[in-house]
Amino acid sequence: MEFRNHRLPREHLDRLADGEGSPETIRILLAGERSRRLLLLRALLDDVSRRPGVLEPLPPLEDAWNALVAAHEADPAALAEVVLSPQLGTWVSRMMRLLHGGAAIQAPPWVELGYLHAAAFVAAFRAGIPLATRLPASHGRVFLPALGMARLPAVPAWNMAEAETADGHAWLWCEGQKVTIPENPQADGPDWWALRRVSVSAGGRVLDVSIDDLDPYRDLADPVPPARLDAADWERWRAILADAWRLIDGVWPAGADAMSVGLVSIVPLPGDNRETRSASSGDAFGAALISRPADPVTLAVSMVHEFEHIKLGGLLHLAPLLAEHANSVVVYAPWRDDPRPLAGLLQGIHAFCGIAGFWARYRLVAPAEERAVADFEFAYARRQTRMGLATLLGSPLLTDVGRRFALGVAARVRAQSAQRIPREPARAAWAAAIDHRAGWRIRHLRPDPDRVHRLADAFLAGRPARAVDAVRCAMAPDTGGRWHQSRLALHRIRLHAPERFRRLATRDDPIPAAAYGAVWADIALVGGSSTAAEAAYRAMIATDPGDITAWTGLAVATAANHSTSAWRLLIRRPELIRVVYLAVREHRTAISPTAVAEWLDADSPHPGRSRLS
């Protein structure tokens, strides 16, 4: 038999770059995922067949595969449901890592490898063909992929359960306990937790997803115990998902079309709703992990964000967008506090372009009280994407496909740039972006110490600065201490709740947890009093010359009020100005940080217009 490789029509590559994709685009990715999944299963079965006894006391893994084939012949959908599930993707990838020393395991290997027996049992049950087998039981639980979880509370940590299905009925038993899968397995029963699904409809589009709180492979890699949502939480999820879907459908119908095909599982993450966390993995195409969101807009943004990753993950399984060694190159990513490999930058660019796209549409329909924040989020994500793209497009490590993809994203950003944003949110987005970049540079870049000391000596001797642009920086990631995004939080508070911000400014209210670490100068800066903020930051630097928050605040304040001709250098090379200043301060205490900045800037070929190094 001859095979050809999957082909990706240029039109669909472009549709992925433009952030939407169509149902057809997603089906092309799903076809690739099917081939990939089958290859991984073949590799796993080959590998396990060379390890006799590894499945004992369960039947050989080959038996599970044969049962899957029999189920497929009776009902192809029965096999597709389990084999294409995101969680089986996580499982099979983990099994390959496990067998080759790339993962740790707490249970005996047969407990994890036996997941395929459980998948085969479900496929046989769905297809209505008889099967008697044995399944792994873990801490009194037997998980049946895409179906649910039988609970056998008296069963110790690792055990096996007998399982039988015939005529559309199924039973499991172990150590004298028996669980009968309910006639309707989507409903909970005695000792049975169903894997619940939610089907929400809006504008004729249906999103049908599992809300997975059971599958041991629903997390990013390692197996996790069930975290059953109680009735109230379940109802909250159901309701908020319906609202979020209405929102996505309303503002982004093309994206909703694609999402209705490609998003099949939502995994609730633990956590309160003060901060929404979300995640996805390349192994689990179609699944998004999301903590309980505060509101439908937040959930919609998380769904869009993760779906962008899901689509890009599927594309990367078909064709590399970056050269093999791209992961060894780390760069600035405007949404991350740490240096990121180029592959991470690429993921972020695509995701943030999608986020910007959502806000670009939502801001046009948002209730009046949310509009300023929506404008800000759009402007901020657009600016972050643009900054990331400048780095990515300058990289020689993009493949031909990668360059076309990146140029497609850039075209989308240009189209977004046609939207005009009101002044206040636009300025807040600008300030937040340059603030973050300045903070990142100070934390992670170390200017050449010899050059720094030579510059400091020249300053102290009253000589002009020389070769400032030639001072190179080494990447020295700062892993210590949490970086609080206090001013970013203040921008959001100011735009979302102006009265609350006013009470902070008048010191009637304490600094909220979201803006932990904020000082009065930050409130002044965010509130538009850049001159007062600048004076306060100067005072902070005089007291603590290394204070990063004060340096970044000073950079943003001077950029806002242009009080010094060196404001561009302050936002572009704050790491250099700060270390030269620190070296000078070792010898002379009464010195202004902007005096050092202006002295360095005078060496620029175009003073006041310093270049980005």
Add this chain to the structure above:
Amino acid sequence: MDLFPEDVETDLIDLAELPISQLRTCDRALLSRSMRRILIQVERPRANIGQGPPGRAD
């Protein structure tokens, strides 16, 4: 004129025409190139972790 090819030839073998029952017996040499690439991907799992309010992670 767009000089980029109409279709991108990907690195992944298309198994749509392979009967499921023949997956185990199919000549591994035919699959090995794609399989090797996938196993490299699997060795380096990629996760995207986001945090809100809207995002500080990839």
